[in-house]
Amino acid sequence: MRTLLFAGLLVMMANTGCHQANKSASKDTLVDTTLTTDSIFNLVEKQTFGYFWDGAEPHSGLARERYHVDGDYPEHDQNVVTTGGSGFGIMSILVGIERGYITRQQGFERLAHIADFLEKADRFHGAWPHWMYGETGKVKPFGQKDNGGDLVETAFMMQGMLCVRQYFANGNEQEKALAAKINKLWEGVEWSWYRNGKNVLYWHWSPTYEWQMNFAVTGYNECLIMYVLAASSPSYSIPAEVYHEGWAKDGKIRDSVNAYGYTLKLHHNYARELGGPLFWAHYSYLALDPHGLKDKYADYWEHNVNQVLIDRAWCLENPKHFKGYGPDSWGLTASYSVNGYAAHAPGKETDLGVISPTAALSSMPYTPEYSKQAMVHWYKNYNGKLFGKYGFYDAFSETDNWYPQKYLAIDQGPEVVMMENYRSGLLWKLFMSCPEVQGGLKKLGFESPYIK
Secondary structure (H helix, E strand, C coil), X not given: CCCCCCCCCCCCCCCCCCCCCCCCCCCCCCCCCCCCHHHHHHHHHHHHHCCCCCCCCCCCCCXXXXXXXXXXXXXXXXXXXXXXXXXXXXXXXXXXXXXCCCCHHHHHHHHHHHHHHHHHCCCECCXXXXXXECCCCCXXXXXXXXXXXXXXXXXXXXXHHHHHHHHHCCCCHHHHHHHHHHHHHHHCCCHHHHHCCCCCEECEEECCCECCCCCEECCCCCCXXXXXHHHHCCCCCCCHHHHHHHHCXXXXXXXXXXXXXXXXXXXXXXXXXXXXXXXXXXXXXXXXXXXXXXXXXXXXXXXXXXXXXXXXXHHHHCCCCCCCCECCECCCCEEEXXXXXXXXXXXXXXXXXXXXXHHHHCCXXXXXXXXXXXXXXXXXXXXXXXXXXXXXXXXXXXXXXXXXXXXXXXXXXXXXXXXXXXXXXXXXXXXXXXXXXXXXXXXXXXXXXXXX
């Protein structure tokens, strides 16, 4: 079972049954080694978008949790949709419209269908669960006690939905109606309920087990966007002290750690010396523009760039001597791994010799030349072993001669969104144009060029 990295848990192996014999590249995978860097960039963005368009779960229109080319689904979960990955996919659909992969009308119809599905799907004090059955919208438990609302996944979904609201807000009457429906969904998330009466936000609530999961979300990890949205809510807003006392731990989130000449000024949970998996620099910033984003704890652009550069520098040093690491092949983040699913990150215990293409590709805004260098190398020099119909496969290991033809929504989505943010800033501009978001950031003490 794939599990999202909870705050501070750097290695979580899941019994997925995904350790398998190496398979050769799909017969229908064609790689044109004469393509220019720009052409490869365009191809990767378009093919990866396909995961959320052609590859979507057909009843809901949302993103399947996973797609295995060989059809091997150990839990027979090919119709299970993921809330967070679907939020990323919703943003990818807007990219598809802007890039001409689909028409505006096609994108609108899919997004309207998704909004209808989400309106009827299970919600728990306004929050969707981590997983849902695509046919029904009913919760699929992520674990025994995790059968209710997941506020982090809901935040990932809602950042995408707000981008859609802004995109269609001034359109025709049908588009305005979609924007209004999304606004109602946004207003229905009871962020303040998830405080559980305290000055912190909790990840889960279950109608059966209530607060027994007992996971208070404190920084630093991938969850900043949840606190920003909670502060921005027009109906269930949290006061600033929930952010400062909860997420920022009364200032204990501050740090100053130097690695490879780069400084991390935020304390990474259980990964202080070298930083956590790279999705920590991606998920919250798919919509939240880190350019010029500062508060009394950090400059978030500088922080994210430094995390990526430390990750790459570790791969270049390669102290565990894994095969294939180097300036044109780097990037450690949560993904499939040789024996399941793992939160790969710099460090002796957390680097397992597995490169995840999403790590470098989703870092495109931070390290464009280094990210493109890796992208071109993976595309041109592996005889199609890394690239398929939905873009680069999730992960690989040269050391273990392991090249699975598998995709995960939470890894494909950030690639499309961040590649487009690098090109045009599309999703950043949409999300940051939300007046509620500007107000929420201001309430929490942030500076941003978007705050009026």
